[in-house]
Amino acid sequence: MEGKSVLNVDGLSIAYELKTGTVRAVDNVSMSIEPNELVAVVGESGCGKTTLGLSIIGLLPSPPAKYVSGEVNFNGKNLLSLAPDEMRLYRGTEIAMIFQEPMTSLNPVFKIGNQIREAIKLRDSRGKGGATSGRDTLGSSSRNGANDKKKQIIDVLNLVRIPDPERVADRYPFELSGGMRQRVMIGMALAQKPSLLIADEPTTALDVTTQAQVLKLMRGLMEEVDTSILLITHDLAVASQVADKIAVMYAGQIVEEAEVLDLFSHPLHPYTQGLLACIPSGSKEGMKLKPIQGSTPDLRNIPAACKFAPRCPCVMKRCVATKPELTVKEGSHRVACYLYQ
Amino acid sequence: MLATSTNEKQTLLQIEELAVYFDVGGSFSVPLLTKRATYVRAVDGVNIDVGVGETVAVVGESGCGKSTLARAVLGLIESKRGSVRIRDQDKATFKHSKDRFKIIQMVFQDPDSSLDPSMKVKDTVSEPLVGLSSMSKDDREKKAAEVLNAVGLDNKFLDRLPRQLSGGQKQRVNIARAIVTEPSLVILDEPTSALDASVQAQILNLLLELQSKFNLSYLIITHNISVAEYLSDRTYVMYAGKIVEYGPTNAVIKDPRHPYTIALITSAPIPDPKERNLLKVEIVGEVPSVVNPPPGCRFHPRCPYAEQKCSDQEPLLEPLGPSRFAACHFIEKTAGKAEKKFA
Numbered sequence: 245m246e247g248k249s250v251l252n253v254d255g256l257s258i259a260y261e262l263k264t265g266t267v268r269a270v271d272n273v274s275m276s277i278e279p280n281e282l283v284a285v286v287g288e289s290g291c292g293k294t295t296l297g298l299s300i301i302g303l304l305p306s307p308p309a310k311y312v313s314g315e316v317n318f319n320g321k322n323l324l325s326l327a328p329d330e331m332r333l334y335r336g337t338e339i340a341m342i343f344q345e346p347m348t349s350l351n352p353v354f355k356i357g358n359q360i361r362e363a364i365k366l367r368d369s370r371g372k373g374g375a376t377s378g379r380d381t382l383g384s385s386s387r388n389g390a391n392d393k394k395k396q397i398i399d400v401l402n403l404v405r406i407p408d409p410e411r412v413a414d415r416y417p418f419e420l421s422g423g424m425r426q427r428v429m430i431g432m433a434l435a436q437k438p439s440l441l442i443a444d445e446p447t448t449a450l451d452v453t454t455q456a457q458v459l460k461l462m463r464g465l466m467e468e469v470d471t472s473i474l475l476i477t478h479d480l481a482v483a484s485q486v487a488d489k490i491a492v493m494y495a496g497q498i499v500e501e502a503e504v505l506d507l508f509s510h511p512l513h514p515y516t517q518g519l520l521a522c523i524p525s526g527s528k529e530g531m532k533l534k535p536i537q538g539s540t541p542d543l544r545n546i547p548a549a550c551k552f553a554p555r556c557p558c559v560m561k562r563c564v565a566t567k568p569e570l571t572v573k574e575g576s577h578r579v580a581c582y583l584y585q
Numbered sequence: 586m587l588a589t590s591t592n593e594k595q596t597l598l599q600i601e602e603l604a605v606y607f608d609v610g611g612s613f614s615v616p617l618l619t620k621r622a623t624y625v626r627a628v629d630g631v632n633i634d635v636g637v638g639e640t641v642a643v644v645g646e647s648g649c650g651k652s653t654l655a656r657a658v659l660g661l662i663e664s665k666r667g668s669v670r671i672r673d674q675d676k677a678t679f680k681h682s683k684d685r686f687k688i689i690q691m692v693f694q695d696p697d698s699s700l701d702p703s704m705k706v707k708d709t710v711s712e713p714l715v716g717l718s719s720m721s722k723d724d725r726e727k728k729a730a731e732v733l734n735a736v737g738l739d740n741k742f743l744d745r746l747p748r749q750l751s752g753g754q755k756q757r758v759n760i761a762r763a764i765v766t767e768p769s770l771v772i773l774d775e776p777t778s779a780l781d782a783s784v785q786a787q788i789l790n791l792l793l794e795l796q797s798k799f800n801l802s803y804l805i806i807t808h809n810i811s812v813a814e815y816l817s818d819r820t821y822v823m824y825a826g827k828i829v830e831y832g833p834t835n836a837v838i839k840d841p842r843h844p845y846t847i848a849l850i851t852s853a854p855i856p857d858p859k860e861r862n863l864l865k866v867e868i869v870g871e872v873p874s875v876v877n878p879p880p881g882c883r884f885h886p887r888c889p890y891a892e893q894k895c896s897d898q899e900p901l902l903e904p905l906g907p908s909r910f911a912a913c914h915f916i917e918k919t920a921g922k923a924e925k926k927f928a
Binding site: 288289421422424451452453454455456457460463478479480485486487504505507518519520521522524525532533534535536540 | 753754782783785789808849851853855857862864
């Protein structure tokens with residue numbers, strides 16, 4: 245089972261070395277993603293979820309970021325041991341990433357079609373089959389030239405269900421709506437037929453009706469294109485709708501990880517329970533929200549033992565003395581809390 | 586709480602046929618040739634009323650005009666037509682704008698940019714009193730401390746600067762500044778959308794607490810259905826500058842009838858993996874441009890029930906039930922379409 249994982253992060257720690265001190269943004273994180281699985285990393289701002297995503301694809305600015313320990317095994321290869329040139333062969337082709345703000349991810353001065361062409365060119369230069377029918381025509385593509393390229397661009401736009409793809413290919417990013425831009429980004433990412441797509445808050449900047457469409461598209465394409473998705477989000481509700489497995493992060497650590505149904509029917513960690521109790525549902529007459537006390541911690545100044553202890557309603561003596569590790573509670577449900585150890 | 590007694594309640598704010606257009610004109614180079622004015626019809630004939638002690642939510646997606654509406658009510662932007670009546674007095678007849686601000690205050694969306702980075706918390710919170718009251722400096726600071734306590738910030742925050750505050754604390758300061766003049770109505774523009782989930786819940790509870798303590802009315806502008814559901818008595822759904830449906834919040838959310846309301850509510854992710862409503866949504870397309878809105882019903886290009894009539898003729902708000910209205914030509918087709926999700 246383990247050997248088949250697309251991604252296997254093992255004991256990864258990442259620190260930012262800043263003038264004001266060292267920030268442990270990712271702290272001993274271990275997780276895995278199986279083929280065709282959508283794993284959501286959920287946490288509030290500053291919990292290290294984006295750093296985790298960027299570290300997997302090798303996009304962390306270093307300095308200030310520093311890999312302290314751990315491994316990122318992608319299809320059995322430790323990405324952290326690769327030279328930058330070798331890593332480049334993985335980035336964008338084997339592992340793709342899309343970001344929160346699709347406007348800033350697209351180049352404003354090139355037409356959509358040109359930007360997609362670049363992605364296709366990269367794919368072909370690395371001898372990879374495409375996510376679309378481009379794969380079948382790969383052998384003849386060099387001879388058929390422009391027409392064939394154009395068809396491949398249209399194929400990419402069709403893949404992400406963009407209406408009127410010929411016209412959209414001829415547009416600039418500013419002429420498209422937010423939802424369209426994010427579709428283009430997803431199309432470009434999946435054109436490479438990556439084994440893993442990292443999506444960092446892909447729908448946070450979008451309206452709810454657009455968000456629903458984009459999430460539905462991503463979930464559908466995962467099977468169609470045969471890839472795995474690491475979804476980074478602050479929204480437990482979004483994760484509950486699309487994820488197979490959820491890892492809840494708090495202050496750099498995964499505090500709980502479980503299959504989605506399991507996590508929502510039996511949330512174990514007090515932080516997860518707190519997050520669930522924070523989501524307004526029903527009216528004020530129904531029941532009052534039970535907010536988590538305090539606010540998300542400043543990572544420069546963090547408790548050495550359990551990081552959630554200062555906000556935890558069930559805090560015990562042990563919690564402020566030593567750090568609870570992520571351990572298996574039942575089946576694949578893991579939790580880092582002394583209540584269960 | 587006032588949802589059932591609509592007839593008897595005292596109206597605090599009455600918005601009638603309010604329209605706000607932004608002139609986006611022709612190009613600079615040929616202004617004389619393109620004399621035809623082009624407008625963004627951000628708010629286009631909206632009627633809303635808010636009763637004393639009532640919470641009214643305006644729900645919609647970005648670009649629907651909900652924030653513009655809020656600003657127009659306060660008089661921060663000019664309206665093209667329509668009227669805003671505050672306690673039965675037309676907004677335009679107030680002698681000074683500060684007389685309006687004594688009654689209506691606003692909390693803005695971004696807690697960060699709505700605070701002056703160089704002003705101490707106590708100065709920020711007491712500043713509205715400078716113009717709106719005749720208090721001495723000491724009294725103003727005392728009042729600021731009092732209100733800050735009411736929003737859950739103790740005296741050690743008085744001398745802090747915004748950069749020393751967390752997002753949730755900043756929003757508490759914003760709320761304190763809004764209620765320091767003891768207004769009757771507070772307009773809340775996306776009060777929690779910039780906050781983390783755990784902090785959002787704190788602020789929502791605080792708003793409820795303050796409402797009963799100071800007998801406030803709220804007009805909440807939000808894109809988040811669950812925030813509207815949690816806080817409000819009545820909900821108005823806005824689409825492309827128009828109100829498409831309104832009524833008691835429970836009724837609107839549990840049994841939405843306008844096709845757009847249905848789409849909006851079924852698209853909102855619910856935290857329950859057993860009910861994957863999100864993967865079943867059928868809505869297509871995106872919010873239209875309000876420069877050139879679709880003719881007839883503005884939702885018709887995205888509507889699964891649309892027929893020819895919808896592009897020919899604009900539907901008006903028609904009564905649906907007790908104090909419930911929706912603007913749709915084929916409202917009978919949507920009965921029970923969204924029941925499953927909340928059953």
